[in-house]
Amino acid sequence: MDDPARLVRDLDWNLLRTFVVLADARSITEAAETLRLKQPSVSAALKRLEDRIGKPLIDRRPGRFRLTRAGEILRREAVEIEGSILRLATSLRDVTDEVTGLVRVALASHVVCPLFDGVLAGFHAAHPKARLRLDVMPSPDAIGEVTAMRAALAVCLVRDRNPRLEYRRLYREFFGLFCGPPHPAFGRRGLGPADMAGQASVSFETDQLDDVLKPVTLMRAEAGLGEAIVGRSSHLEEVRRMIVAGLGVGPLPVHVAARDVAAGLLWQVPPYDRLPALDVHVVWNPRAQLNRAEAAFLAGLLDRIEATPIAARTYR
Known part of the structure; x- marks a missing residue:
């Protein structure tokens, strides 16, 4: 003793x-x-x-x-x-060498990013027993889910930074204006600002001067589009649907719309230069207790971002 x-x-x-x-x-x-x-x-x-x-x-x-x-x-x-x-x-x-558990990601609907898709594929290949849940919602709501620790991370636009959260730029995208086949501007070349004056428009819920798509709001104003927005949605797919249906001219990320332009479903209209650039971020809460799957996914995503120059993460 x-x-x-x-x-x-x-x-x-x-x-x-x-x-x-x-x-x-x-x-x-x-x-x-x-x-x-x-x-x-x-x-x-x-x-x-x-x-x-x-x-x-x-x-x-x-x-x-x-x-x-x-x-x-x-x-x-x-x-x-x-x-x-x-x-x-x-x-x-219940501890094994295999990574299991649910990874919940809150993301904006216009997230089209080959790097992110590659991380998804690599994570599933490395950890087939882990589960992924991707919930699409407006960017402010996605950040709210991370703040409340209901989601492991968010992939979204950021307006005002919360000092309690961590941010990492995932990629940069450029927004342009597009119309659908029923619109009188569809297929016309040599369009100028005067051709857009007073035209009806459709857009995202966050397309407002006091929200995350403020640069898009300013682009619509500079294009001379009518002040009234005849259709809104928080989902890119629905904004695209209204544009293709001819409800009005609407904004979309240029790299996202490229396939529809090639397929004859969308047509880009002025402006063509000085398009607004927006950064899509990965957002996470350092105070959250992540499970093994969440920690592995976030670490893999951040590692891939660090290893990829921003030029390769800029989609025009």
Whole structure:
């Protein structure tokens, strides 16, 4: 007992386990029955433990079987040790080398990014038992989900930065104005600002001077489009639908619209120069306790961003 380090080195957990049973029994015989051991074995274990501790632990005179003061202290500590071992077993029971768990990502609907898609593919290949949930929503709502720790990360536009969150630019995109086949400007070359004056428009919910798409709002104003927006949506697919249907001229990321332009479903209209650039960010909450899958996904995404120059993450 005068050398704690030696006690830690020499003390046998099995002796402590036997003592816990002894402390709750009324005799060595009863403890032996509980442990399914012979009485001499239990007596010998108690003697070895008392020798290691250097103090008597049980007052076992004829007609008396009671813990000594040292025995009371040891029993209390031994029960704590037993509980810790049980908790350790429970904690380790489900731990494997495989990464499992759900990764919830909140993202804006106009996220079209080959780098992000590559991270998704690589993560699934490396961790096939992990699950992904991609929830599409307006950028402010996506950031709200991360702030409330309901999503591991967000991929969205950012207007005002919350100092409690972390931000990393994922890519840069440029917005242009487009019309659909029913529109009188569709297919016409050499269009100028005068051709756009007063035209009806459709756009995103966040296309406002006080929101994340302020640069797009200014582009529409400079193009001379009518002030009234005849259709709005928070989803890119629905804004595209209204443009293709001919409801009005609307903004889309140029690299996202390129395939529809090639397919004859969209036509770009002025302005063609000085298009507004917007940065799409990865946003996460450093205070959130991420599971292994979330941590692995976020780390993989940030590593890929760091390894890719911004020029390769700029889509025109």
